[in-house]
Amino acid sequence: MSNASDSWWRSAVIYQVYIRSFADGDGDGTGDIAGLRSRLPYLAGLGVDALWINPWYPSPMADGGYDVSDYRGIHPAFGTLDEARQMIAEAHTFGLRVILDIVPNHTSDQHxxxxxxxxxxxxxxxxxxxxxxxxxxxxxxxxxxxxxxxxxxxxxxxxxxxxxxxHLFAPEQPDLNWDNPEVRTEFESVLRFWFDLGVDGFRIDVAHGMDKDPALPDLGLPHFSVMTAEGQQDHPHWDRDGVHDIFRSWRAIADSYSVARIFVAEAHVRPGRLADYLRPDELHTAFNFDFLRCPLEAGRLREVIDRSITDLAPVGAPATWVLSNHDETRHVTRHGRAHTGVTTPLSDRRQPCDLALGTRRARAAALLMLSLPGGAYIYQGEELGLYEVENLPEEALQDPVWERSGHTRRGRDGCRVPLPWNGDTPPFGFGPPGTTPWLPQPDDWKSYTAEANETDPTSMLKLYRNALRLRRLTPDLRGEELHWLDSPEDTLLFQRGSDLLCAVNLSDRPIPLPDACTPLLSSGSLGKDQLLPPDTAVWLRRD
Incomplete structure (x- = not known):
């Protein structure tokens, strides 16, 4: 892999591998490193720049691997440390960098x-x-x-x-005391261990949670905690200033390598606070939860995009963009309902999802996301058009949210169902024939396999590949400039660089395309009249 530039991360497209559900090499129903290695050519062909792998460490799996019992090993169901080393090296030969998850707020109770x-x-x-x-x-x-x-x-x-x-999460996940120097020294050693094995960076789980007020004052909240400070200026365990000393020491370690390593923060913070995590001597980038959770409405999207860019400008950090992940409902399903944001009324979630509508909107959202300046994240399966599996049988649910909520919240298993690769019946190539995946796959996923996507020239997979190829080949899309242009109500129109435009129609009527422009890629058919239909996006080149 070429050592192109230490700033590759500023515009990287990173593919999230939820390893348990990606590909199963040994047929035990659980995804593993062998399965991931077999699919590296697919990921390289997709056109992404890096992989982010959810925790693969030894764990009792009380929370899908986020309860770590050994930070220097590999869970036996996923493989061995030697296999991990080989996978990292192979990924590099394909031009793919590797980012791991690190879970520093808590360990497993079996640690x-x-x-x-x-x-x-x-x-x-x-x-x-x-x-x-x-x-x-x-x-x-x-x-x-x-x-x-x-x-x-x-x-x-x-x-x-x-x-x-x-334990701010499950009882099996006791919180560490980051005022203890031994804790800090141990995690610095863990970072060096994986960096020395060739890992290119870390995504930091609950990056805003490690520092606690030693007085442990009451919060006065009568229900389960949420991941943000909820507007409180001095929250006793979220987004406290003490986390920044930790990250400054981590950044010094990352920068000590000949090819600098990078950090990505999962930080749920109050407006205006994210930039503090991305100062030049701290972390590199952070997930943009405001964009992920934003309803598919032009005015609100423009507001989030502007705020995301301008808030980070003072510290020189790029924004990132993401539509789905392993903790949220897949966006094909979200966008197929009346309320298209992450937080939706229970009454709306009980209504059938219009998958055709959700898919059209998801295609448009993908072109919007991949045309914005900064980095982007693709959650495994979104490039296949997968939807949330909302009818998993209760006996199959494994997310601790299900039990801890008294069976009132189904949790996150619906977005974690193992991927369909080929064939007409489960396990759809996820594992060898006869494999029983750890979560059941819907029968109609035969239409969503990577193989089925390959044979359809208008498939979601072809759209993502074309978008990622153009993004890589087009200098205007690799820069960091964005200029808004006037457009009809409920639409977005902006210019990247000198010649490239992105138009997104979120209204209920077709709109004319800008004059003197040639379409490069559209999320749906433009038709002979060259009008942009509702729920459609297009990239254009000025003539």
């Missing part, structure tokens, strides 16, 4: 540190690696404060000796 903490007892150095406290009330029978976990229920669990430990 050796936490097992030592339980055995050592109150007041021990081993317990100081985590956040243990005495309870309140008579005999300490009440939790230390009123914090709630993101997956439901209290954020505290009591141990056999009467102390309580903090």
């Amino acid at each position: 050796v540190w936490f097992q030592q903490a339980l055995a050592a007892g109150p007041g021990s150095p081993q317990r100081d690696r985590y956040i243990f406290r005495e309870g309140r009330g008579e005999d300490g029978c009440l939790p230390p404060n009123d914090w709630h976990a993101c997956f439901g229920g209290p954020a505290w669990t009591r141990t056999a000796d009467g102390q309580w430990y903090l």
Whole structure:
């Protein structure tokens, strides 16, 4: 792989591999490194620049791998450390960089540190690696404060000796104490371990959560926690200033390599705060959750795009754009309903999704996303047009949200169903014939396989490949300039560089294309009248 430029990440398109559901090489129903290696030619042919792999470390899988028991190993179901090393090297030969997930806010309760903490007892150095406290009330029978976990229920669990430990997610995910120097030293060592194996960067899970107010004050919120500070100026465990010292030390490690490594933050923060994470001596980029969650409405999209770019301009960081991930409903389904944002009324979610409408809108959204300045993320399967599987049988659900919410929230399994690659019946090439995937695939996914997409010249896969090829070959799309142009109501029109335009029609009527322009790529047919239909986007070159 050529060492093109250390700033490759500023405009990179990164493909998210939820490894458990990507490709199964050994037929046990779980995706693995062998399956991923077999599909590297597909990813290179798609035209992406890098892979982001969700956690592949040893884990009891209480939260899909985000409960890590060993940060320097590979879960046996996924393969071996030697296979991981080979996969990284092979990816590089295909021109693909590799970004791993790191989970620094919490470990698994099966991590050796936490097992030592339980055995050592109150007041021990081993317990100081985590956040243990005495309870309140008579005999300490009440939790230390009123914090709630993101997956439901209290954020505290009591141990056999009467102390309580903090877990902002599941009880199997105890929070680390980042005021402990041993914790900081350990994670710096973990970063070097993987960087030395050739990994090109890390996506930091819950990057805004590691620092806690040592006073552990009550929040006064009566329900489960959300991932943001909810407008609070001094939240006791989200988006606190102490995280920035951690990231400055991490950046120094990344920059110490001859080819600098990069960091991507998962940081759910208040408006205006994201730039603090992307200062020149901290992290490189961050996920743009505002864009992902924005309804498909022209005015609101323009507002989010402008804010995303201008908020980061003072620190010189590029924006990123993403439509789906492993934590959110797939956007084909979201866009097929009346409320197209992530947060939708329960009554709307119970209505059937118009998949044809959702697919048209998803195609337009893809061209919009890939024409914006900065980086972009593709969640595995969106390039195949996959929809959210909302009718998984209850006995198949594995997301801890399902149990922790008392079976009121189905969780995220619907966007994690294993990919369909070929054939007419499950497992659709996800694994060898006879494989039973860890989540069941819908029978009608035979129309969504990569093989079926290949034979259709108008397929979602062909659209993504063409868009990524043009993005790579067109200097105007690799720059960082964006200039808005006047356009009819409920539409977007902007110019990239000197000659390239992107038009998006989110109205209910066709609109004329700009004069003296030649279409390069459109998300749907333009017809002979050269009008842009509703729910359609087009890239144009000025004549």
